[in-house]
Amino acid sequence: MKTFARRMAAVIAWAMITTSDAGARDFAPDATNLPAYTLPDPLKAADGKAETTAEGWTKSRRAEVLELFRTHVFGRVPPAAAAAGAVKSEVVGVDPGAIDGTATLKRLKFTATHGGKSLVFTASLFIPNAAPKPVPAFILICNRGATNIDPSRVLRSDFWPAEEILARGYATAAYQVGEIDPDRKDGYTEGVRALFDDGAPAPDAWATLSAWAWGASRILDHLETDPAIAKGKVAVIGHSRGGKTALWSAAQDERFGLACVNESGCGGANLLRRRFEGRESVARINKNFPYWFNANFKRYDNREDDLPVDHHMLSALVAPRWVHVGSAEEDLWADPRGEFLGLVHAAPVYALLGKKGLGSREMPPIGVPLRGDGLAYHIRAGKHNLGLEDWRAYLDTADRAFRP
Ligand code: GTR
Numbered sequence: 001m002k003t004f005a006r007r008m009a010a011v012i013a014w015a016m017i018t019t020s021d022a023g024a025r026d027f028a029p030d031a032t033n034l035p036a037y038t039l040p041d042p043l044k045a046a047d048g049k050a051e052t053t054a055e056g057w058t059k060s061r062r063a064e065v066l067e068l069f070r071t072h073v074f075g076r077v078p079p080a081a082a083a084a085g086a087v088k089s090e091v092v093g094v095d096p097g098a099i100d101g102t103a104t105l106k107r108l109k110f111t112a113t114h115g116g117k118s119l120v121f122t123a124s125l126f127i128p129n130a131a132p133k134p135v136p137a138f139i140l141i142c143n144r145g146a147t148n149i150d151p152s153r154v155l156r157s158d159f160w161p162a163e164e165i166l167a168r169g170y171a172t173a174a175y176q177v178g179e180i181d182p183d184r185k186d187g188y189t190e191g192v193r194a195l196f197d198d199g200a201p202a203p204d205a206w207a208t209l210s211a212w213a214w215g216a217s218r219i220l221d222h223l224e225t226d227p228a229i230a231k232g233k234v235a236v237i238g239h240s241r242g243g244k245t246a247l248w249s250a251a252q253d254e255r256f257g258l259a260c261v262n263e264s265g266c267g268g269a270n271l272l273r274r275r276f277e278g279r280e281s282v283a284r285i286n287k288n289f290p291y292w293f294n295a296n297f298k299r300y301d302n303r304e305d306d307l308p309v310d311h312h313m314l315s316a317l318v319a320p321r322w323v324h325v326g327s328a329e330e331d332l333w334a335d336p337r338g339e340f341l342g343l344v345h346a347a348p349v350y351a352l353l354g355k356k357g358l359g360s361r362e363m364p365p366i367g368v369p370l371r372g373d374g375l376a377y378h379i380r381a382g383k384h385n386l387g388l389e390d391w392r393a394y395l396d397t398a399d400r401a402f403r404p
Helices: 002-015 054-074 162-167 193-197 208-223 241-252 282-288 295-300 312-316 336-344 347-352 389-403
Strands: 089-096 103-114 117-128 135-142 171-176 229-239 256-262 324-330 375-379
Touching: 002 103, 054 208, 054 312, 054 347, 103 193, 103 208, 117 162, 117 193, 117 208, 117 282, 117 324, 117 375, 135 208, 135 241, 162 171, 162 256, 162 389, 171 208, 193 208, 208 241, 208 312, 229 241, 229 389, 241 256, 241 312, 256 389, 282 295, 312 336, 312 347, 324 336, 324 389, 336 375
Parallel strands: 135 171, 135 229, 229 256, 256 324, 324 375
Antiparallel strands: 089 103, 103 117, 117 171
């Protein structure tokens, strides 16, 4: 009873201050006159009833919010693509002495088959040799060139610092999003959506980010068959468009224990209703990347307030599992403060599920990660990128989440 009262007090305290951030300190110097906005309440169901129990959220409202994101933003995966057996995974190469004998490298091949056609995509998996098994793992959604995830390690990039991840006792897998669905306006026929769609895509059909998220789940399917990998202790990580995908992956697939959402901006962790001047708007993202989101999402160009969701609800879908959002000081296009506030406003769902959430409504200083219970945030100096400082912050959160 005491716990229930405490949770309710947290929810009520939050609800009273939720509706506008216009008066709050803004991160960017030019954002002084931000229009006020009102966020949808993640706990309020379509019939207007507010959820007051963890069970109510888990058994009913959560599914409702997930459906809203499928319908209005990311689209839904067709049943044939989600069906067991739609994808076959194979280990096509093993090197037990990779990276100077410190790791085992497994080359993975995935074959998706439908209607007599198939599509192949690949991933590389490193498992640390010395660490006691099973180990937790990170799946990197790679939206950059293949040289960033070179399994031979001749080319090394801080976008995927495999050596450091392994030294911390984690396994790590990486895949190239373009192998699943090309990151191009005219790439539809070459990707997995064309393979599984029957006829022209419906307005709520899966779009490219959903296809990439589907790929992360197929890789997780494989990791779950590997006895060296700890079940429930797999993080999904992505940067920018990959960050949007990482959050959507973890929102849908409850097997992910942590989402590391780097500089994801519009369509990721930030708040669409926050009309911060330097940001990417819904109209802009739909114009430049119409294939990332479904056709319904185009209805919200310059009409963000009409969306039945905002993206604090996307982070809330991961509760009580962990979400760590990362921003960069100079990455105003992604609206760092909007990314932070997305987590602040996800907190009532965490509170209902018995987690403290971020534990603060104040942005932490540059370079000092803020870790609460279930939610974490950092902002580092510099530009839009995923690098070592970000990875170290995410690894520390994974230690908290998976090795408390
Ligand atoms: C930008 C896009 C952003 C972000 C970024 C990236 O051009 O406007 O939404 O995703 O690309 O993926 O690096």
